[in-house]
Amino acid sequence: MGEPMEYASSGVDIELEGKAVASLISSLGKSVRAPGTFGAPVPVPGGFGGLIEFGEYYLALATDGVGSKLQIASEVNRFESVGIDCMAMNVNDLLCVGAEPLAFVDYVAVPKPDPEFHKQLGASLSEACRLARVTLAGGETASLPDIVNEVDVSGTALGFVAKGQQITGEFILEDDVLIGLASNGIHSNGYSLVRAVMKRYQHNYLDDLPFDRTLPNGQQALSFADVFLIPTSIYCDPIVDMLNCSKEIAGFERSDVHGLCHITGGGLTNLLRLHPTFGWTIDSPLPVHAEFDWLQQQGEITDWEMYRTFNMGMGMVIVVSRTVAQDILEWLNSRGHHAQIVGAVHNQGKQVTHLPTGSTYDAY
Amino acid sequence: MGEPMEYASSGVDIELEGKAVASLISSLGKSVRAPGTFGAPVPVPGGFGGLIEFGEYYLALATDGVGSKLQIASEVNRFESVGIDCMAMNVNDLLCVGAEPLAFVDYVAVPKPDPEFHKQLGASLSEACRLARVTLAGGETASLPDIVNEVDVSGTALGFVAKGQQITGEFILEDDVLIGLASNGIHSNGYSLVRAVMKRYQHNYLDDLPFDRTLPNGQQALSFADVFLIPTSIYCDPIVDMLNCSKEIAGFERSDVHGLCHITGGGLTNLLRLHPTFGWTIDSPLPVHAEFDWLQQQGEITDWEMYRTFNMGMGMVIVVSRTVAQDILEWLNSRGHHAQIVGAVHNQGKQVTHLPTGSTYDAY
Numbered sequence: 001m002g003e004p005m006e007y008a009s010s011g012v013d014i015e016l017e018g019k020a021v022a023s024l025i026s027s028l029g030k031s032v033r034a035p036g037t038f039g040a041p042v043p044v045p046g047g048f049g050g051l052i053e054f055g056e057y058y059l060a061l062a063t064d065g066v067g068s069k070l071q072i073a074s075e076v077n078r079f080e081s082v083g084i085d086c087m088a089m090n091v092n093d094l095l096c097v098g099a100e101p102l103a104f105v106d107y108v109a110v111p112k113p114d115p116e117f118h119k120q121l122g123a124s125l126s127e128a129c130r131l132a133r134v135t136l137a138g139g140e141t142a143s144l145p146d147i148v149n150e151v152d153v154s155g156t157a158l159g160f161v162a163k164g165q166q167i168t169g170e171f172i173l174e175d176d177v178l179i180g181l182a183s184n185g186i187h188s189n190g191y192s193l194v195r196a197v198m199k200r201y202q203h204n205y206l207d208d209l210p211f212d213r214t215l216p217n218g219q220q221a222l223s224f225a226d227v228f229l230i231p232t233s234i235y236c237d238p239i240v241d242m243l244n245c246s247k248e249i250a251g252f253e254r255s256d257v258h259g260l261c262h263i264t265g266g267g268l269t270n271l272l273r274l275h276p277t278f279g280w281t282i283d284s285p286l287p288v289h290a291e292f293d294w295l296q297q298q299g300e301i302t303d304w305e306m307y308r309t310f311n312m313g314m315g316m317v318i319v320v321s322r323t324v325a326q327d328i329l330e331w332l333n334s335r336g337h338h339a340q341i342v343g344a345v346h347n348q349g350k351q352v353t354h355l356p357t358g359s360t361y362d363a364y
Numbered sequence: 365m366g367e368p369m370e371y372a373s374s375g376v377d378i379e380l381e382g383k384a385v386a387s388l389i390s391s392l393g394k395s396v397r398a399p400g401t402f403g404a405p406v407p408v409p410g411g412f413g414g415l416i417e418f419g420e421y422y423l424a425l426a427t428d429g430v431g432s433k434l435q436i437a438s439e440v441n442r443f444e445s446v447g448i449d450c451m452a453m454n455v456n457d458l459l460c461v462g463a464e465p466l467a468f469v470d471y472v473a474v475p476k477p478d479p480e481f482h483k484q485l486g487a488s489l490s491e492a493c494r495l496a497r498v499t500l501a502g503g504e505t506a507s508l509p510d511i512v513n514e515v516d517v518s519g520t521a522l523g524f525v526a527k528g529q530q531i532t533g534e535f536i537l538e539d540d541v542l543i544g545l546a547s548n549g550i551h552s553n554g555y556s557l558v559r560a561v562m563k564r565y566q567h568n569y570l571d572d573l574p575f576d577r578t579l580p581n582g583q584q585a586l587s588f589a590d591v592f593l594i595p596t597s598i599y600c601d602p603i604v605d606m607l608n609c610s611k612e613i614a615g616f617e618r619s620d621v622h623g624l625c626h627i628t629g630g631g632l633t634n635l636l637r638l639h640p641t642f643g644w645t646i647d648s649p650l651p652v653h654a655e656f657d658w659l660q661q662q663g664e665i666t667d668w669e670m671y672r673t674f675n676m677g678m679g680m681v682i683v684v685s686r687t688v689a690q691d692i693l694e695w696l697n698s699r700g701h702h703a704q705i706v707g708a709v710h711n712q713g714k715q716v717t718h719l720p721t722g723s724t725y726d727a728y
Contacts, residue, residue, distance in 0.1 A: 012507055013477065020477035021505055027486025031499040038524065039466035041499045050501035052467045054524070059423070061501045061522060063469040071510055102403035103416045105427040107471060107518045113377065113384035122391025135395040135405045137414035137425045141385055143377070144516060146435055152511050154471045154504070156520035158425060160402065160418070 005299035007309045010196035044097055044168055045276070051097060057160050060099040064089040065154030068191040072228050074150040076205050079117055081231040082153050083124030084131065085188045088232035090157035091132045092262040092316065095239045098167035098254070099159030103137040104129065106155040109148045110141060117151065124231075131234040132157075165254060167243075169274040169319075172258040176345040177325035180286045181238075182338035183315030184216050185230035189265040190309045194228060197299040213290045227291050233315045235262075238337050242318075242328065251327035252320070259319030263311040268352045271317060272364045276350070282343040283355040286313040303357035319345065369663035371673045374560035408461055408532055409640070415461060421524050424463040428453040429518030432555040436592050438514045440569050443481055445595040446517050447488030448495065449552045452596035453628070454521035455496045456680065459603045460624040462531035463523030467501040468493065470519040473512045474505060481515065488595075495598040496521075529618060531607075533638040533683075536622040540709040541689035544650045545602075546702035547679030548580050549594035553629040554673045558592060561663040577654045591655050597679045599626075602701050606682075606692065615691035616684070623683030627675040632716045635681060636728045639709075644716045646707040650677040667721035683709065 008014055033039035033052070042051035042058055051058040066073075066085045073079050083106070091101040106125060110117070118141070129136050134157065186194065198205070205225040213221040221227045239260065247253045259274045271280045292313070296306050306312060318339075320328050325341060332339040343355075352361040372378055397403035397416070406415035406422055415422040430437075430449045437443050447470070455465040470489060474481070482505070493500050498521065550558065562569070569589040577585040585591045603624065611617045623638045635644045656677070660670050670676060682703075684692050689705060696703040707719075716725040 016479075017477040017505065017507055019479045020474075020482040023479040024482035024486035024489075024503070024505070027483050027490055028500060029490040029494065032494055032497050033466070033499050038464075039497075039499050041501065050467075050469070050499075052499050052501055052522075054466075059467070059522065061467060061469045061520070063471050063502055063504050063520060065471060065473065065504065065506045065508075067506055068508060068510070100402075102397070102418075103414075103423070103425060105414070105425045105520055107427050107429060107520075109429065109473070109512075109516050109518075110384075113381040115380075115383045115387040118384040118388035119391050122388035125388075126391055126393040130393065130396055133396050133403075135397050135403050135414075135416050136392060137405065137416055138427055139388070140427050140429065140518070141381065141388070142429050142431055142516075142518070143381055144429075144432060146432070147514055147516050148473075148512050150511055152473050152506075152508060152516065154473075154506070154518070156425070156427060156469055156471070158416075158423065158522060 005193065005196060005301050006305045007190065007193045010192040012192045044166065051166060056163055058163060058166055060094050060097055060159045060161065061156060062090040062093040063154065063156040064093065065152060066188055068195060069188050070151060070153060071195065072205055072225065076225045078225060078229060079120035080124050081229045083121055084128040084231035084234065086153050086155045087128035087132050088234045089188050090155055091134065092235050094157055094159035095235055096260040096262050097161065098165055098243060099161040100240050101132050101134045101157050101159040101236055103135045103158045104155055105137055106139040106153065108141045109144050109152040111145045111148050111150065113141065113143055128234065132236045167257060167260055169259045172275050172278060172319055172345060174278065174345055174347040175322055176258055176319050177322050177341055178280065178282065178343040179318040179320060179325065179329055179339055180314040180342035181235060181316040181318065182286050183311045183313055184233045185289055186228060186291060187232040187311055187315060193309055194295060197295050198224065201298060211290045211294050235316050238332055238335050242331065245331065250331050252324040256321045256324045257318060261317040263315055263317065266364055267308040267310055267312065268354060269308050269361045269364045271352050272350060272361065274319065279346045279349050280343065280352045281346055281355060282353065284340065284342050285354065285356060286340060286342060288313045304359040307354050307357065307359050308361055314342065369557065369560060369665050370669045371554065371557045374556040408530065415530060420527055422527060422530055424458050424461055424523040424525065425520060426454040426457040427518065427520040428457065429516060430552055432559060433552050434515060434517060435559065436569055436589065440589045442589060442593060443484035444488050445593045447485055448492040448595035448598065450517050450519045451492035451496050452598045453552050454519055455498065456599050456626040458521055458523035459599055460626050461525065462529055462607060463525040464604050465496050465498045465521050465523040465600055467499045467522045468519055469501055470503040470517065472505045473508050473516040475509045475512050475514065477505065477507055492598065496600045531621060531624055533623045536639050536642060536683055536709060538642065538709055538711040539686055540622055540683050541686050541705055542644065542707040543682040543684060543689065543693055543703055544678040544706035545599060545680040545682065546650050547675045547677055548597045549653055550592060550655060551596040551675055551679060557673055558659060561659050562588065565662060575654045575658050599680050602696055602699050606695065609695065614695050616688040620685045620688045621682060622685065625681040627679055627681065630728055631672040631674055631676065632718060633672050633725045633728045635716050636714060636725065638683065641714055643710045643713050644707065645710055645719060646717065647719045648704065648706050649718065649720060650704060650706060652677045668723040671718050671721065671723050672725055678706065
């Protein structure tokens with residue numbers, strides 16, 4: 001055993017990363033596209049996706065990569081999840097502004113082209129496109145032997161939303177209800193810490209799994225790799241359809257959905273991106289997957305650290321009017337999605353509180 | 365001195381790359397978006413950009429990276445061109461389908477965040493957005509210390525074109541005229557060969573330049589780095605405005621432009637992407653920049669290899685009706701662009717012929 005582990009000590013300098021990004025942003029100028037014309041930028045709080053004007057629509061772009069989860073995939077030479085992870089990280093961000101994803105392009109940097117890797121990646125992207133209901137509109141494979149040691153996979157998703165239909169968090173009200181959508185597993189964040197835990201105990205990713213875990217496909221996981229490479233949930237189904245529901249038929253409509261939050265790196269602190277002043281209480285969290293418990297125990301990781309690093313069983317939060325919360329929940333459950341009411345919005349300071357562990361967060 | 369050098373021996377296995385990409389493509393399924401609906405794919409020959417349906421418009425996405433030019437930037441720690449290179453590689457591809465670029469997102473993978481690098485990159489992206497007239501709609505910086513040794517920069521551009529206004533090459537006619545637009549320099553292709561030549565002679569990128577070269581800004585280049593890091597030309601100006609010209613005012617219109625070809629990796633062979641059967645003769649090429657002559661001499665590279673690796677002074681080819689070629693040329697020149705009539709389309713077999721060197725190409 002050793003020191004309690006945390007994300008920042010696992011090789012990611014969050015502060016330096018923040019400084020670097022701030023430095024990039026401060027160097028940017030204003031857009032040359034004037035407000036009201038095609039391509040003009042539309043500021044959206046929270047920054048899950050950037051919107052630009054396009055006639056009666058807004059178009060949205062999101063770009064992100066799979067990150068260090070790829071290193072586990074490379075180590076065990078299994079890439080069937082990678083395209084889905086990459087798609088999910090991007091389209092789930094688009095959904096948060098109320099945009100419907102339309103198309104995707106992938107960018108792959110490899111030390112050396114490998115037809116077997118590309119075949120697995122192609123199959124994974126194909127499945128990802130089906131799940132996200134998008135068209136693969138292009139892609140690039142770059143051979144960069146001196147720049148990359150192993151594969152890096154990123155992508156960009158394009159979505160759209162009718163003007164006035166975007167979701168910005170501005171209509172969130174005190175006492176709104178938080179509906180959590182279950183995650184599939186670790187998704188694509190926190191892998192530096194996962195890898196640090198595995199390294200400390202010199203576990204191999206193909207070792208027998210020391211805990212019970214049923215995979216999303218119903219089979220029993222046998223190895224760490226089986227669990228750590230579970231593909232990230234793509235939430236187009238149910239979110240796109242949920243936003244297109246009508247009051248008459250489903251009892252709720254888009255305007256009842258006040259906010260959407262993709263729980264990515266930063267865990268529960270992502271909620272702080274949704275509103276400038278409101279706070280968030282989680283009192284009935286979704287069940288935590290077994291891998292999170294195991295990682296926490298092995299790494300002697302605090303609850304506080306776990307909930308600001310991992311999704312802890314909840315991949316997406318939907319902020320809805322209390323009056324329709326039950327209707328939305330039933331609709332989600334009837335579509336086969338594991339969702340539950342996990343908490344509520346309050347007006348007692350901009351803070352996230354996870355009641356069962358007593359963890360609080362006031363900075364993203 | 366040694367063996368004559370060529371691109372394939374400089375560390376890039378073109379055949380394996382082709383197999384890898386073919387392997388990815390063969391694994392892809394059909395789009396879930398039905399023809400006629402938002403997001404449905406629109407096949408465009410040549411593959412410079414993917415189009416998708418969007419009401420009365422097509423949207424286009426292009427994704428590409430800067431490639432091994434980045435390694436020179438990293439070696440001399442000068443990143444002022446990188447954002448422009450990345451933008452250019454993407455928007456110039458969009459232009460080839462007749463699309464107007466609207467927005468851009470960047471993806472940067474770094475071994476470690478570095479505020480100074482990000483500041484330079486931000487300034488470069490800002491200038492790139494101004495030149496390409498696009499909105500920077502987002503971006504991602506990923507710290508991937510075990511995946512990348514040095515920075516990798518890629519990006520995705522979004523453009524649009526009204527339905528029926530896309531440029532596909534299908535209207536190219538025998539005897540159409542080829543107008544070449546001058547390049548700024550090497551742009552962002554062929555750098556594996558550039559680096560191999562520099563390595564053979566153990567030149568340092570900061571060494572005094574052994575040949576004369578005036579930079580695009582009018583100053584004299586002092587070092588190899590000054591020349592090899594000249595930013596790639598962004599052709600939004602003049603191409604977007606050229607395509608919006610009217611017959612009444614300029615003497616030509618969009619329908620007179622039958623094809624657009626971004627001369628990227630593959631050099632003149634890119635022309636073969638424009639049409640399934642026609643051939644291409646270059647009889648009056650644009651002047652070749654001094655760095656190409658120097659590289660050719662140092663590397664004992666054949667003419668044939670040079671013209672299928674580098675742009676050799678011509679970054680974009682515009683295929684136009686002979687009747688309006690002079691009008692378009694004058695319009696381009698009046699806007700300050702160095703352009704000239706470089707050749708013509710023929711119907712004697714799908715082949716590119718560079719007459720002054722006798723080089724011919726029949727495969728992309």
